[in-house]
Amino acid sequence: MIELLMLQLKILQLQLQVLLLRQKLTIPNLAKPQKIIIHHESGWLTFNGVDIWHRQKWGFKSSLGFYCGYQYFIERNGTFKQARRDNEEGAHTVSSQYPAHYLNRTSIGICLMGNGVEKDFTPEQYRALKELVDKKTQEYGIPKKEVYGHRDFSLTVCPSDVLYKWVLDYKT
Numbered sequence: 001m002i003e004l005l006m007l008q009l010k011i012l013q014l015q016l017q018v019l020l021l022r023q024k025l026t027i028p029n030l031a032k033p034q035k036i037i038i039h040h041e042s043g044w045l046t047f048n049g050v051d052i053w054h055r056q057k058w059g060f061k062s063s064l065g066f067y068c069g070y071q072y073f074i075e076r077n078g079t080f081k082q083a084r085r086d087n088e089e090g091a092h093t094v095s096s097q098y099p100a101h102y103l104n105r106t107s108i109g110i111c112l113m114g115n116g117v118e119k120d121f122t123p124e125q126y127r128a129l130k131e132l133v134d135k136k137t138q139e140y141g142i143p144k145k146e147v148y149g150h151r152d153f154s155l156t157v158c159p160s161d162v163l164y165k166w167v168l169d170y171k172t
Helices: 002-021 047-057 102-106 123-140 161-171
Strands: 035-040 072-074 080-082 107-112 147-149
Touching: 035 102, 035 123, 035 161, 072 123, 102 107, 107 123, 123 161, 147 161
Parallel strands: 035 107, 035 147, 072 107
Antiparallel strands: 072 080
16 A cells, blocks of 8 residues: 555656656556567667667657656676566557557566677576566456567568567567
8 A cells, every 4th residue: 555655646746746846757647558668778788778779869768767769678697687677667669550559558578688699698687578478468457469579560570580589589
């Protein structure tokens, strides 16, 4: 009960910052996620590097204090960082198939450090990805068929072939 009250106070604080200070913030107020979309980072930036890049690119902060557009980012050693709440709008996928912002408001974006082309992802990353996807599909009742690669929605090579194969294998 106390955690719920604290979250509601945090949401009110964020809403005031948006209104009074004209800050670009996202607020955790969306319905439960319906999809999970897998990405790769494409370079060798750590979470902090991606957070800085996304701050420069989009400039809106999550309720957790990060600019990273993914809900989760998995480092090479398998540790992951949560950048946005699961019910908070992300900045990871756009598609001409859907209205603007739709996928970012209805999905959880998970990004792995690296690109899978120059060097495959680590066993630790694959293990963390499976554990995280398993947890989120169970938590929100997301069917495995609703786990996608970024390339399913946009003209991109993301996620790389090796990671996209993982996505396809996960669905079966």
